[in-house]
Structures are given as C-alpha cells and as structure tokens.
Amino acid sequence: MTQHLTAALNRPAVEVHKFGGSSLASAARFQAVADLVQQQCGLPWVVVSAPGDTTDALLALLASYDNGDDIKPLLAQLTTQLQQLVTATLSAQAAMPVIAKLNSWLEQVPRWLTCRQSNEVLAIGELLSASLLATLLTEQGRPAAAIDARDFLVFQDTNPNWQQSSLLLAEITAATPPSPLIYVVTGYIGRNQQGASITLGRNGSDYSATLLAALLAADKVSIWTDVKAIYSADPRKCASAKPYSKVNERQACQLAALGNPVLHARTLAPLTGSSTSLLVRSALKPEETACEVVADAPAKAFLTSLASVRLVSLPGRLAVNADTLAEQLQSPVVVLPQQHDGSDDASQRWLIPSSVWPQAATLLQQYGCHPLTDTFNYYALVWLKASAQQQVSYFLSQLLQQLEVQNAYENDQLAVWLFKRELTVTELNKIHQHCVVTKPSLHLLVAGTGNVGAEFLQLLPGQIETLGNAISIQLAGVFNSRQAWLGEQLNPLQWQSELAAANSYSEPELLAYIRQLPGPKVLVDITPSRQFARQYPDFIAAGCHIISANKQGVTLPLVEYNAIRAELASNHLSWRSNTTVGAGIPVQQVVQGLLQSGDKIKRISGVFSGTLSWLLCKFDGSQPFSGLLAEAAELGFTEPDPRDDLSGIDVQRKLLVLARELGLSMELEQISLQPLMPAALAAGSWAEAWLQRDLLDSMLANARDEANTAGKLLRYAASLTLTDHGPEAEVKLLQVAPDEPLAALAPCDNIFVIESQWYCANPLVLKGPGAGKQVTAGGIHADLAQLCQQLILTGASREV
Numbered sequence: 001m002t003q004h005l006t007a008a009l010n011r012p013a014v015e016v017h018k019f020g021g022s023s024l025a026s027a028a029r030f031q032a033v034a035d036l037v038q039q040q041c042g043l044p045w046v047v048v049s050a051p052g053d054t055t056d057a058l059l060a061l062l063a064s065y066d067n068g069d070d071i072k073p074l075l076a077q078l079t080t081q082l083q084q085l086v087t088a089t090l091s092a093q094a095a096m097p098v099i100a101k102l103n104s105w106l107e108q109v110p111r112w113l114t115c116r117q118s119n120e121v122l123a124i125g126e127l128l129s130a131s132l133l134a135t136l137l138t139e140q141g142r143p144a145a146a147i148d149a150r151d152f153l154v155f156q157d158t159n160p161n162w163q164q165s166s167l168l169l170a171e172i173t174a175a176t177p178p179s180p181l182i183y184v185v186t187g188y189i190g191r192n193q194q195g196a197s198i199t200l201g202r203n204g205s206d207y208s209a210t211l212l213a214a215l216l217a218a219d220k221v222s223i224w225t226d227v228k229a230i231y232s233a234d235p236r237k238c239a240s241a242k243p244y245s246k247v248n249e250r251q252a253c254q255l256a257a258l259g260n261p262v263l264h265a266r267t268l269a270p271l272t273g274s275s276t277s278l279l280v281r282s283a284l285k286p287e288e289t290a291c292e293v294v295a296d297a298p299a300k301a302f303l304t305s306l307a308s309v310r311l312v313s314l315p316g317r318l319a320v321n322a323d324t325l326a327e328q329l330q331s332p333v334v335v336l337p338q339q340h341d342g343s344d345d346a347s348q349r350w351l352i353p354s355s356v357w358p359q360a361a362t363l364l365q366q367y368g369c370h371p372l373t374d375t376f377n378y379y380a381l382v383w384l385k386a387s388a389q390q391q392v393s394y395f396l397s398q399l400l401q402q403l404e405v406q407n408a409y410e411n412d413q414l415a416v417w418l419f420k421r422e423l424t425v426t427e428l429n430k431i432h433q434h435c436v437v438t439k440p441s442l443h444l445l446v447a448g449t450g451n452v453g454a455e456f457l458q459l460l461p462g463q464i465e466t467l468g469n470a471i472s473i474q475l476a477g478v479f480n481s482r483q484a485w486l487g488e489q490l491n492p493l494q495w496q497s498e499l500a501a502a503n504s505y506s507e508p509e510l511l512a513y514i515r516q517l518p519g520p521k522v523l524v525d526i527t528p529s530r531q532f533a534r535q536y537p538d539f540i541a542a543g544c545h546i547i548s549a550n551k552q553g554v555t556l557p558l559v560e561y562n563a564i565r566a567e568l569a570s571n572h573l574s575w576r577s578n579t580t581v582g583a584g585i586p587v588q589q590v591v592q593g594l595l596q597s598g599d600k601i602k603r604i605s606g607v608f609s610g611t612l613s614w615l616l617c618k619f620d621g622s623q624p625f626s627g628l629l630a631e632a633a634e635l636g637f638t639e640p641d642p643r644d645d646l647s648g649i650d651v652q653r654k655l656l657v658l659a660r661e662l663g664l665s666m667e668l669e670q671i672s673l674q675p676l677m678p679a680a681l682a683a684g685s686w687a688e689a690w691l692q693r694d695l696l697d698s699m700l701a702n703a704r705d706e707a708n709t710a711g712k713l714l715r716y717a718a719s720l721t722l723t724d725h726g727p728e729a730e731v732k733l734l735q736v737a738p739d740e741p742l743a744a745l746a747p748c749d750n751i752f753v754i755e756s757q758w759y760c761a762n763p764l765v766l767k768g769p770g771a772g773k774q775v776t777a778g779g780i781h782a783d784l785a786q787l788c789q790q791l792i793l794t795g796a797s798r799e800v
C-alpha cells in the first residue's frame, strides 16, 4: 500500500488532451496541435477525432451505399482530400507510410460496406488523425506512437469493460520502447466483447478521452475545441452568450444529455468520483483561460436547443428509463417537467429527436410500451436555471406568447418550450436576455448621422468594448431625416453602408419599433432639429432615456420643457445634455456638483461659443471674416446653419441651459442678445444669406478696427448673474484688454467662469475646446457612460 502510494506521489502528472475535428481540419491546424502538444509538460496522452468533416463524409458514403448509389465518386473525392491533407502536413518522406496506410484503409471500404461493417469505415478518420499527428510529432523530434483505441477499449453492451481495457492498455504501454513516447489515441472508436468495431456516437471522442483518463488515473483531461469555454448559449447564435470559467458537473451532464454539442452525453461518467479535473479549452486561442467542470461550482443559467423533436406521452411506470433509451439510441431523450395544470395525469412526457424516432418507437415497443405521439416535429428550447428562484417573468411569458410557444414545461431546475418553427437568432437573443444575461444591457438608438453623429458612431465600437465587462450596449437603430436602419445587435462598423441601403420611415413606425425593444433603451439626439426634440415625450413614453447634443429640446418653451421633465419623472427615466454647453467640457456636471455640495452659484460668465471663439481669435484682418467662417464650417465647428452661431442664438441657448440647470424657470427671450451678424442675413436660407456675406465682412471689419484702436480684442461673451431682483442674462460682443481672462483663449476655446459662495474672490474656471466633432462626440459618450453607470448601480436593466 505504502509502496503504491509512494509510486503515485512520485509519478509525473498524467494529462489527456483531446482534439476535435475542427482543431484538425487542415495542415496548419495539425501543425498548431503538434505545437500545443509539445508545450504540454511531461508525456501527454493525446486523443484525436477525425480531421475536419471527415466523419460527415464517411457517413455520407454509408448513406449513399444504403441508397444503392455508386459510391466511387464520393470515395475518390474523399481519398484525394485526405491524401492532400497528409502531403500538406508532412515531409514527402514522412508522408509515404501514412499515405500507404490511408490507401489500404480506403481500399477496404467497398468490402466493409458489402459485409455491413460500417464502423470499420467510420474508424478511418480517427485512424488517419492518430497516424498523421504521431508521425508529425516524431518528425519534429518528439517520438510519438499512434494507438488504435480498439486495441484496448473494450465494451460490454454499452458499458466499458474496465478490467479488460485496463489490462490491454497496460500491455501496450509495457511494450513501448525505452525512449519516452507520446501516445496519440484514436477517439470515437472501441470494440465490443466479440471483437467487432463500435463507435461511441457523435462527439464520442470526448468520451474516449475521459475513458482513457479513468484507465490512466489521469490528473487532468483537456477537451481542446473551437470555443474557449462552455457558454450560456451557442456563441455563434447569441452575441451576448457568456463564457463560464467554471461549470458544475451536474449541469455539464444535463447539458450533454440535452444534446448540447459542447460535451458528449457520457463524457463525465468515467470521471464520477475521481479527482481528475476536466477542462474545456480553445485550440484556436490556447492562451485564453480554460473552463473547468467541477463538482461544487455554483449553478449557472444556460439556454440550449433541440431542433426537430417528437413529443411522446408515456405511462407513469415504464420498463425502461430515459437514460437507458438515450444510451441505446446514442441520442438525447429529454424527460419534461410535469405540467402543473391541475389534472391528475400520472403520465410522463419525453422529447425524442425525430431522426431516431423510428428506432425509439421500436425499442419502446420491445419494452412493452406504446406511447402516444404528437406527429409534429417541434423545435425545443431548454433553459437550465441558475437557481430555483429564477422563474419565467411576466415579460418573458409575453415574449414566448408572441413567439407562439406551443407547450411549456417548468420546474425548479429547468424550463422547456416547444415551438412549431426554429427560432431566429434575434428571437433567441431576446430570450437569452431574459433567461441568462445578468449583466445589464442597454439598447442604443442614434438620431443624426452628420458631422457629430458620424464621429459618435465611429467611436462606438471602442466604447462598447471598454464598457463591455459591466454592461452590454446593443446598437438597435441609426437614423437620420431620410432613412432608418433598425434591428437588434446591429454592428456599428456597418452603419454607413446599411443606412445607405435602408428604407425611409415614418415616426409611428419608428416608435412602434422602439416600444417593442426589451429592457432599457436610450435615444441619442444628434440632430439640430426642433421638430425632432418636440417628439421627446413620445420617445420617453416608448421607454427611452434621452441624451441630447441637440440644444433645441433643453431650450424649448417652459411649458414643453416641463412637460418633458414630467414625462421623464413618471417613467423613471433620465435626460443628459452635457454637450449642449461647452461640447465635451463637463460644465453641467460641475454646476450640479457645486449645487449638490451645498454651494450657491452667483454668476456664470465667459465665452460659450467655440465657433465664434475660433473666428474671433483667428480674425486678424488678413482675410475677410466670411473666408474664416467657411473654414470653420469645414472643420465641423459651426452649427449646421452657421447663422445659429452668428446670430448669438446658439450662445443664448447655452446660457438658458445653464440657467435651467441652476433651477431658474427662464425663457430664451429673457436673455438679452446682441447678434454678430447684420439683420439682413437672417432672412431666407443660409445659401441666400451667404450671397450677402459682404455685409457680414464689413460689420466685423469695423468692429475689429474699433477694438484695435482701443488696444483691445474682440470676444463674444455671455453672462448670467443672480441678483436680488432676479436673474440678469446677456449675450454680446465685448472688447477685452489683452490681460483679461477672456483674452487668453486659444482658437475654439470656451471659458466658463463660475462665481459662487465658495469660489468667490478666485472663481472656478473651466477652459478648453468648446466645439468640434471629436470633443462633442466624446462628450456624448461621456453622457452615455454615465447613464450606463447609473443602470449598473441601480440594476435597472435587469428588471426587464
């Protein structure tokens, strides 16, 4: 006993590594697997599946033979394909013996088919993989031997004969030459007590690997596959599927029994009660951390589906159970939870894949059971719950009804829903959102794709990634005044081409679409449109938080502005508009911070127009003012209609935003305004006004000459002063001395001078670029990030 223990303690770690077909689909993949194997410590045992889709090709060959077709073309095609794989993987010399073996197996196919030895045919893929990988490793200086699992893996009925298999394996290892060898073992195949080849079912190589691990008392089995983890749902269909780093054994077994392709149904059985750990790892990204299947991991939520199943009703007492039938069919047999419909029904209901239904019916009859079957082929969706507390919510049941669920079965561990059609990716994602996603998520709708909107969308993928660990931001719509690209999980990288190809839309259509989106949603308004801002109440009623870069909404007449605020309050939604003043400069946040901290703001003044700041800083008389204006528009500094800047209205609006931020019930008209353009330019379109730019040029030239004569500089300034008689607000052109704070501005800078009870003798000053598409788009993202933070903290989005 002591000797045995010491031997066990001294032995190097024994690890089994299983590589599936996708990891062995090409010469490059074989090379990558050989590299991976060589990086493993000690002498790894390797179990291999057939290369790529070879098993499918062999199954097609069998089907073709059964149909009475000529198999020669298929066989010739497969022969060429596999020969090419060998020659692309190995040197010419090393390839020769492997090709010879391959040819000898393939030449026997017609005979095996005639003798109905289909498992001999199916074994060819794994035999080739083992031989090819062992030869490649040997060629690279790591001696390896291919082992045909049928030489040791013996089954009695459907169970492994442990004693015989163990003895045979010991004989093989004892017969190895003195030099250390890596063993490459065929997955998927074994033999029965009579010596005939058998196969272990789809993904059976996983099972081969754990059987081998049990025979070797291995420390670890790694299932190398094309995904890095066991996911909450199929990651190819559910963009928000979560990779789990630990999955408990019970759920892994349940998933496998449900036919989930990540693990073969019987994979875990050989490891039950052993200390061997089981890992799922990505052969494509080996640097990624593995997912471990452990006995005591907390349960997680999963969504898995079965396409085309029969619903079978059976008596309560049966001579066979579902597990036995599943083993015999090598297919999942799902026992449905009892429906609590008040009936005294003692029968049980099972789901059986339609593909094996004829065999299942025959077997059941042999057990004396004559089930009642629904003749429909259902699509089944199964939700494994993370806890008994997880129940089908009101919203989920609404969604299931919309999707015309036919039957629903639920208990504390799982829920199963039957549909008459396969669900689409979008529908699956919606259900996943309700069942699995615990990370908050937010549907994003972007209105306006001009200067700033395009920049916002350009920055969006980076932000989705940056915030992605804490919240899932899903782009659900991009629209402008002409077209709308709508849909869930839109790829922001494709917005330009998709929007260009999208249809026009009506407001009711847009609102109906938004209304049906689940969970929290945000509308980002990057339009300059007053008419659009007036629709905010409708968007809010459809469930949207609002982020505005558009100043129109925050400066609507008080009646409308207050109505929007009331609508937001009653829907528990928020409105952020930090970029409406100072673009990316966080002025409103600072003002709010001061107010919340108990300070009393007395005056806010400064230069609030980036466009006019840029123009007046640059205006040295070397070119007419209008020439500079054209340049500013080109740089994205101006409003879509530059008269919004020149008229001073843009600054007037900003001052109103700040006044309302301070809690003042002010209207735009209460702010006195001195425009920076002649009144004649106000009429007609901007194109028409542009024809009269001489008037603008001469007005600005005169103003500049006057300031020069006084030794001063021109600045377009705004101020809001809280006096004992009420607020006084004005926007006007100022002449400032070169040593005054407003003079020391870089072109485009804004400056906000905040005087308060605490910032009195020395005011608080915020300064920096106050216009431009990049800083504005960045500012909108800052608003979005803060909204996300709010959703994360309140867990609002989990309430769905």
Ligand SMILES: NC(=O)C1=CN([C@@H]2O[C@H](COP(=O)(O)OP(=O)(O)OC[C@H]3O[C@@H](n4cnc5c(N)ncnc54)[C@H](O)[C@@H]3O)[C@@H](O)[C@H]2O)C=CC1
Pocket (backbone or CB within 6 Å): 447, 448, 449, 450, 451, 452, 453, 479, 480, 481, 482, 526, 527, 528, 529, 531, 532, 549, 550, 551, 579, 580, 583, 610, 636, 637, 638, 639, 640, 770, 771, 772, 773, 776
């Ligand atoms: N450029 C800047 O530095 C700053 C701009 N802003 C604001 O950002 C907003 C956008 O400015 P730009 O991108 O320069 O404008 P833009 O004229 O380049 O683009 C406007 C976009 O809004 C769309 N649009 C107009 N009316 C619409 C409606 N009713 N429904 C849907 N879409 C509509 C247009 O189709 C276009 O895609 C403006 O409100 C502006 O005041 C705010 C802060 C700074």
Ligand SMILES: N[C@@H](CC=O)C(=O)O
Pocket (backbone or CB within 6 Å): 579, 580, 581, 582, 583, 608, 609, 610, 611, 612, 637, 638, 639, 645, 650, 770, 771, 772
């Ligand atoms: N035109 C505006 C842009 C930002 O609001 C400005 O110049 O400040």
